[in-house]
Amino acid sequence: MHWKPDRSSHLTIHTQIIEWIKSRIDRGDWLIGTKLPTQRHLAELLGVNRSTINNVMEELKAAGLIESKIGSGTYVSNNSWNVLLSKSQPNWQQHIEMSIHKANYHTIQLINDYEQKEDIIRLGTGELSPDLLPSKKIEESLKEIQLDGRAIGYSEPQGSKKLRRILSDYLNKRGIQANIDNILIVSGALQTLQLVSLGLLEENSIIFQEAPSYLNSIHTFQSAGMNMIAVHRNAELKSTLRNIKKKKQSLFYCSPTLQNPSGGNWSMEERQNFYDTCKELKIPIIEDDVYHELLFEQSLRPTLKSIDDSGLVLYLGSVSKTLSPGLRIGWVVGPEAVIKRLADIKMQTDYGSSAISQEIVSYFLSSGMYETHLSDLREKLKERAEFTERILAENFSDIATWKKPKGGFYIWLRFNKAIVNKQLFLNLIKRNILINPGYIYDSTDYHHIRLSYAYASFEELETGLAILKEETEKYFC
Numbered sequence: 001m002h003w004k005p006d007r008s009s010h011l012t013i014h015t016q017i018i019e020w021i022k023s024r025i026d027r028g029d030w031l032i033g034t035k036l037p038t039q040r041h042l043a044e045l046l047g048v049n050r051s052t053i054n055n056v057m058e059e060l061k062a063a064g065l066i067e068s069k070i071g072s073g074t075y076v077s078n079n080s081w082n083v084l085l086s087k088s089q090p091n092w093q094q095h096i097e098m099s100i101h102k103a104n105y106h107t108i109q110l111i112n113d114y115e116q117k118e119d120i121i122r123l124g125t126g127e128l129s130p131d132l133l134p135s136k137k138i139e140e141s142l143k144e145i146q147l148d149g150r151a152i153g154y155s156e157p158q159g160s161k162k163l164r165r166i167l168s169d170y171l172n173k174r175g176i177q178a179n180i181d182n183i184l185i186v187s188g189a190l191q192t193l194q195l196v197s198l199g200l201l202e203e204n205s206i207i208f209q210e211a212p213s214y215l216n217s218i219h220t221f222q223s224a225g226m227n228m229i230a231v232h233r234n235a236e237l238k239s240t241l242r243n244i245k246k247k248k249q250s251l252f253y254c255s256p257t258l259q260n261p262s263g264g265n266w267s268m269e270e271r272q273n274f275y276d277t278c279k280e281l282k283i284p285i286i287e288d289d290v291y292h293e294l295l296f297e298q299s300l301r302p303t304l305k306s307i308d309d310s311g312l313v314l315y316l317g318s319v320s321k322t323l324s325p326g327l328r329i330g331w332v333v334g335p336e337a338v339i340k341r342l343a344d345i346k347m348q349t350d351y352g353s354s355a356i357s358q359e360i361v362s363y364f365l366s367s368g369m370y371e372t373h374l375s376d377l378r379e380k381l382k383e384r385a386e387f388t389e390r391i392l393a394e395n396f397s398d399i400a401t402w403k404k405p406k407g408g409f410y411i412w413l414r415f416n417k418a419i420v421n422k423q424l425f426l427n428l429i430k431r432n433i434l435i436n437p438g439y440i441y442d443s444t445d446y447h448h449i450r451l452s453y454a455y456a457s458f459e460e461l462e463t464g465l466a467i468l469k470e471e472t473e474k475y476f477c
């Protein structure tokens, strides 16, 4: 909020502030129900006396634009848009509330807002710290990349052929048989979930997943009217799936390697059993594998896709967790007909992913720079994981448990009591600490925090975890 009243204007300060507030409401910047900043805060922001703000508020209340709620604050009133020039304005609030896509959880909206604050310590962020991103190397690569006109035009529906060829080689080396017709380049793995929900499923389809799950922190399938069902991978898995599935369309979303948020990894036997079960029941699988290359121990695990002899698995990869999330490049591997269908929806959505980003990823993969960068990155993440674990061992052993991370970004920290609620989240925000509480990955979970050692600096991890300890141990006295 950069606006301040103009003291040289012929209009009084009072009138200018009234007009400014009206225009914010009129433009929809402050929607019906928005809580206004306190009078003291507004006076500070606008550099005026508190009494001026008080007079402004009284006038706006009298006009029916805002209303006070005792003990709670001042809000834009329900009637405000009628009072303003609403005859010529659409009711955006109604549009927002009635629209198809669900809003993010309030907690996630707060995380997205607070992540932008300068002095916040981000203990949960699912992103590499800026100093782990190879920005200089990407900059240098731009000098090497040759762009002919075609390379920077709209690309083919399935994405740049060059990148798909390179990816095909890269994936084949990892045991995933994918020729270029089996690959679709997407604007981040997240886009695939959107494309699948729009292009492969009918309303009321069932999405099986494990709990906790990354899928619960986004609303892609929920917004498309799908039923999300969490199941355990135990001896009863087959009968559970069979009973629930009945005649409905269904799909299993999973992450057998470095699952987000738990960091869990399935054994080879678990992978085979799971695959066999889904194959028998004809349940397609989305294998989300975006963290796999960050396993600390170099030997990669066999993917479900690599044992897929029936075209059951849609395999997701991305450079977001390894090279740069800002490039927005991911890929999905699957049967040709499915890839064509998803590509068709993608063309109707964004006409293809960024051509420049595809060139950069092609360059990194084909020059070997990607693999060199990965091995360096794994070392750095491992160092951060060990550092974080040392702090946990010294300070949290009495109140929480965790497993040694095998790679990726996260420690799934479990408190011995169910204390991880919205209040704890807000208390920590007040102290400039941002966490990802477990309940955004499983709405019934108040025990866990997804702790990320990938984003905050060593110093911030130390300070942040000390404050986390202070705020959580209060519940254990």
Ligand SMILES: Cc1ncc(COP(=O)(O)O)c(C=O)c1O
Pocket (backbone or CB within 6 Å): 126, 187, 188, 189, 190, 191, 214, 255, 260, 288, 290, 317, 318, 319, 320, 325, 329, 330
């Ligand atoms: C498991 C998982 N899948 C997909 C994504 C989205 O990745 P992208 O940036 O490639 O869209 C994320 C990002 O947090 C993730 O954790």
